[in-house]
Amino acid sequence: xxxxxxxxxxxxxxxxxxxxxxxxxxxxxxxxxxxxxxxxxxxxxxxxxxxxxxxxxxxxxxxxxxxxxxxxxxxxxxxxxxxxxxxxxxxxxxxxxxxxxxxxxxxxxxxxxx
Amino acid sequence: xxxxxxxxxxxxxxxxxxxxxxxxxxxxxxxxxxxxxxxxxxxxxxxxxxxxxxxxxxxxxxxxxxxxxxxxxxxxxxxxxxxxxxxxxxxxxxxxxxxxxxxxxxxxxxxxx
Numbered sequence: 024x025x026x027x028x029x030x031x032x033x034x035x036x037x038x039x040x041x042x043x044x045x046x047x048x049x050x051x052x053x054x055x056x057x058x059x060x061x062x063x064x065x066x067x068x069x070x071x072x073x074x075x076x077x078x079x080x081x082x083x084x085x086x087x088x089x090x091x092x093x094x095x096x097x098x099x100x101x102x103x104x105x106x107x108x109x110x111x112x113x114x115x116x117x118x119x120x121x122x123x124x125x126x127x128x129x130x131x132x133x134x135x136x137x
Numbered sequence: 138x139x140x141x142x143x144x145x146x147x148x149x150x151x152x153x154x155x156x157x158x159x160x161x162x163x164x165x166x167x168x169x170x171x172x173x174x175x176x177x178x179x180x181x182x183x184x185x186x187x188x189x190x191x192x193x194x195x196x197x198x199x200x201x202x203x204x205x206x207x208x209x210x211x212x213x214x215x216x217x218x219x220x221x222x223x224x225x226x227x228x229x230x231x232x233x234x235x236x237x238x239x240x241x242x243x244x245x246x247x248x249x250x
Binding site: 069 | 140141170172177178179180181182185193195228230238239240241242243244
């Protein structure tokens with residue numbers, strides 16, 4: 024079965040600074056990879072996903088992630104963050120042959136300070 | 138358009154009681170998923186429906202948990218003899234198909250006293 028490790032539980036950054044949220048996965052089969060964002064008191068919202076093709080995936084709100092198969096990573100990046108990016112971010116993986124079984128990481132709390 | 142809705146938004150109950158949590162998926166979405174999110178953790182898969190049938194219930198923690206989707210739309214997650222360890226946010230998601238993006242509801246926060 025696949026699993027996800029988010030290496031940082033909390034990431035504080037200043038506004039307009041770049042940020043990287045790290046995600047590593049383990050799986051014995053081909054995978055789909057996702058990043059979700061959860062704002063306070065709201066549901067999970069999909070930021071971006073990797074299904075196949077280009078390893079650099081661009082998502083909403085200026086976020087992007089790069090699939091690195093050799094390092095089994097899918098790190099999320101943004102070149103310049105805003106206060107409004109403060110939220111919880113979850114990396115998730117699913118077996119590409121069985122997408123209903125999606126496994127989430129424990130989450131990374133991004134706090135953007137003025 | 139309307140997203141996934143869940144009711145109630147909050148539920149407080151006493152240990153040993155029975156609770157039902159409801160999920161209204163996006164209209165036309167055939168796949169429906171239930172997850173549980175404990176404090177400080179990511180969502181944990183519970184059960185998945187394709188239409189009316191439970192295609193995968195391997196995530197249900199024990200036989201106190203049960204879910205139904207009788208008409209292939211609304212789903213109800215049922216928990217019998219609740220325990221304090223059941224306290225969590227229960228999330229529902231739906232998708233057009235198994236391979237498609239899952240859209241999440243805001244969740245139901247269950248507190249068992």
